[in-house]
Amino acid sequence: MMSRSPARRNFAALLILSLTSAPAADMTAGQIEAAFGAPVLVDENLWDDGADEVANRLAWPRESQTSNDSSFRKYPGPEERILGCRPYSMALHAEDGKPSSLSIIFANKGDSVTITDRATGGEIGRAKVKQIANYKRAIQSDRKTLTEMLTKLFGEPTADRFGQGRQTRESVKRWDWNGHAFLLAAPREEYVALRIMPVESADAGGKSRISDSQIRARVASRIERRPNGDVILKDMPMVNQGPKGYCVPATWERVMRYMGVPADMYALAMAGQSGAGGGTSLAAISAGARESIVRSGRKIDTAAVRIDPGGVAKFIDRGLPIMWAMFSTSQFNATATSRIPARAEMTDPAAWKKELERDRKAARKFHIDRSSGHVCMIIGYNKQTGEIAVSDSWGPQFAERWVTPEEAAAVSQGIFTVINF
Secondary structure (H helix, E strand, O other), X not given: OOOOOHHHHHHHHHXXXXXXXXXXXXXXXXXXXXXXXXXXXXXXXXXXXXXXXXXXXXXXXXXXXXXXXXXXXXXXXXXXXXXXXXXXXXXXXXXXXXXXXXXXXXXXXXXXXXXXXXXXXXXXXXXXXXXXXXXXXHHHHHHHHHHHHHHHHHOOOEEEEEOOOOOOOEEEEEEEEOOEEEEEEOOOOOEEEEEEEEHHHHHHOOOOOOOHHHHHHHHHOOEEEOOOOOEEEOXXXXXXXXXXXXXXXXXXXXXXXXXXXXXXXXXXXXXXXXXXXXXXXXXXXHHHHHHHHHHOOOEEEEEOOOOOHHHHHHHHOXXXXXXXXXXXXXXXXXXXXXXXXXXXXXXXXXXXXXXXXXXXXXXXXXXXXXXXXXXXXXXXXXXXXXXXXXXXXXXXXXXXXXXXXXXXXXXXXXXXXXXXX
């Protein structure tokens, strides 16, 4: 990411000067909208708007839809600005059709660094070092600008904490206005995040506890048994990791939310010691997320899984998705993706099983690319066709793909994790 230009600094300064110095109580939704440069608030209460209505006026595409909640996310281009700063990820979460929170991520170690560790060469290495230095400076600059903008809008902030695990908890500056809490977090060399939520949610500090009986009933209701023999976990939240290498934090966020544990992939990347641009330690993220998961009444299990329909069934039949460490090779992805249209129309398990015979044999020739380490989920099986269903954090089109055990075994790292009751 390039360092902040004089034009951008001047634009932010002009925005600050253009705001009135009226107390927060006298600030209008129109003034807030003008300062944000986006129709986040168009009246005095965001929380009674329809979620689809808010997403449409912001032009944030739908990311996920389940029975009870939904999310919308946009990875904007480099020219977009919120409060005078460049946003990299903008997400709206909703429950029962109403907004529950917004999260806007500015300069950060994931999206701001576009050169991956797979790239080689001295010139590429120097370019990555420069990107890293630039994003660290941008975090300081964005934190300063956003603090000034929000203080001009709402007055001096109060200090607060948000999150229920020590390694995912954020120290925040907080401004309240008319039932809306604006929380600004800037963990050192990690990210700058502006979270907007109801005051009562901010007061709870991100803590949530759903009883074992409730979560057992909820996940049991999500086991879908289809006429063609598919057993699949429905209502799985989607989190699109975007162009960065955040497959591990994004997958953990999906499973945690599915199990009733509040989560955010950027905070999880901090806990998981993700590198600049991506790359997360499986052991670190498990340790970093553990406290938050335990406080919510769940636990983390490292599972021994036989990667075939019978082996995964003992988890899927309890409503539990399996986080699977594997190698996301071009051969594996090309095969799984090309199969999506025909698989969606599958009604005859016997005929489909026969059709897969050639692919099972072809899996013997899969080549392992050890630089393609990846984590996705196993979310289903079909004993009649001999397949398992996987889900990747790349957007809705990758929410469900079916592969053979031979294909899965060819790319598996043999590491499986489950968030359990």
